Amino acid sequence: MNYDVVIQDGFGFYCTEKLKESIASMVEDTGGWPRGTSTGNRVLLKVNMLAAKHPARGITTHPAVVAAVSSLLRDRGCEVFIGDSPGGAVKGVERYWRNCGFNTAAEITGARLVSFEGSGSRRITVHDREYDIALPILEGYDCKINMCKFKTHMYTRMTNAVKNSFGIVPGLGKAMLHMRSPRPRDLAVNIVDLYEIADFSLHISDGILCMDGRGPSTDGRRRHEGFLALSRNGVCLDMVLSQMAGLPWDQLDSNVEAFSRGLAKPFSEITVQGSHEFVDFDIPDRSYLNYIPRWLGSVARLLMRTAPVSNDSCTGCGVCKRACPVDAIEIRSGRAKMKKGTCIMCLCCHELCPENAVELKLPFGRS
Numbered sequence: 001m002n003y004d005v006v007i008q009d010g011f012g013f014y015c016t017e018k019l020k021e022s023i024a025s026m027v028e029d030t031g032g033w034p035r036g037t038s039t040g041n042r043v044l045l046k047v048n049m050l051a052a053k054h055p056a057r058g059i060t061t062h063p064a065v066v067a068a069v070s071s072l073l074r075d076r077g078c079e080v081f082i083g084d085s086p087g088g089a090v091k092g093v094e095r096y097w098r099n100c101g102f103n104t105a106a107e108i109t110g111a112r113l114v115s116f117e118g119s120g121s122r123r124i125t126v127h128d129r130e131y132d133i134a135l136p137i138l139e140g141y142d143c144k145i146n147m148c149k150f151k152t153h154m155y156t157r158m159t160n161a162v163k164n165s166f167g168i169v170p171g172l173g174k175a176m177l178h179m180r181s182p183r184p185r186d187l188a189v190n191i192v193d194l195y196e197i198a199d200f201s202l203h204i205s206d207g208i209l210c211m212d213g214r215g216p217s218t219d220g221r222r223r224h225e226g227f228l229a230l231s232r233n234g235v236c237l238d239m240v241l242s243q244m245a246g247l248p249w250d251q252l253d254s255n256v257e258a259f260s261r262g263l264a265k266p267f268s269e270i271t272v273q274g275s276h277e278f279v280d281f282d283i284p285d286r287s288y289l290n291y292i293p294r295w296l297g298s299v300a301r302l303l304m305r306t307a308p309v310s311n312d313s314c315t316g317c318g319v320c321k322r323a324c325p326v327d328a329i330e331i332r333s334g335r336a337k338m339k340k341g342t343c344i345m346c347l348c349c350h351e352l353c354p355e356n357a358v359e360l361k362l363p364f365g366r367s
């Protein structure tokens with residue numbers, strides 16, 4: 001029987017050889033390798049490269065999982081490419097490749113790294129909305145595989161397969177989307193548009209080391225959950241995992257939006273092999289921004305949106321100021337001050353601060 005979603009639990013740590021064996025059998029249980037993964041085919045692995053942090057932090061897709069998939073594909077005679085567009089990569093993605101371990105994953109398996117920023121983009125219209133999409137997503141590959149990280153997200157509540165499509169927008173375009181859609185419910189519309197454009201053939205979720213609480217980056221709490229999950233359908237995968245983690249599938253905006261477009265079968269009809277038990281998994285509350293009416297307009301959107309703010313740990317070192325692409329940071333009285341009106345929410349300061357001193361604050365003092 002071919003299952004819609006396959007979950008394998010009990011991974012104590014990341015071992016590429018063990019992962020290879022498990023993923024090979026999981027792929028078989030979902031109907032085998034998708035089209036475009038045979039000898040001579042070019043396969044793109046779209047990872048989650050959110051922050052240039054060590055893989056042990058549980059923020060990014062672990063390189064051992066990427067290496068396992070890459071190695072399986074190389075064994076099938078494919079050429080393998082690894083890419084993503086993290087928000088802070090406008091000043092170079094090489095640091096992400098190095099710090100997240102993707103350099104090593106590529107080196108040991110003969111894969112190549114692709115810079116979405118350096119590959120150009122093309123404007124795509126879907127459902128009357130326009131997006132600039134990284135070219136590697138649109139052309140040049142026979143198959144695209146979504147290699148996401150399972151985590152909570154303090155804004156969208158959870159991020160996994162569908163949300164990982166956000167990284168197909170290169171450079172600061174992602175920040176612009178956040179500004180255009182400050183309500184998570186609206187952002188979910190954009191995320192599902194991007195999921196449709198990405199058109200991944202297979203979704204592999206890394207939930208071995210993951211994150212709960214104030215994810216998806218340094219503010220979250222690292223968790224060892226020890227599972228991998230795999231599906232041909234990213235929406236079904238998200239529905240099953242959110243429900244298992246304690247967030248009913250229809251409480252996740254991207255699930256609801258995708259389901260309303262017919263991108264997944266009814267929850268009760270999704271066939272699942274395996275499971276994982278989450279214990280005390282801390283899922284962020286539904287953002288109150290969802291309840292603010294859209295007609296409040298652009299001024300309200302500016303007031304409503306999240307903004308980076310330095311806290312008492314700030315040493316005034318200036319790393320964030322040098323990284324900010326729009327000169328929105330001043331160092332005053334030994335502390336960084338972010339100008340909300342200029343900030344485009346690229347999150348470089350949040351990601352690069354050596355003191356973890358940049359918090360993302362919701363309006364009205366909430367965080």
Ligand code: SF4
Nearest residue numbers: 314315317318320353
């Ligand atoms: S990088 Fe961090 S510690 Fe340095 S000035 Fe910016 S907020 Fe402060």
Ligand code: SF4
Nearest residue numbers: 324343344346347349
């Ligand atoms: S203040 Fe921070 S989040 Fe805002 S644009 Fe500058 S670096 Fe990006």
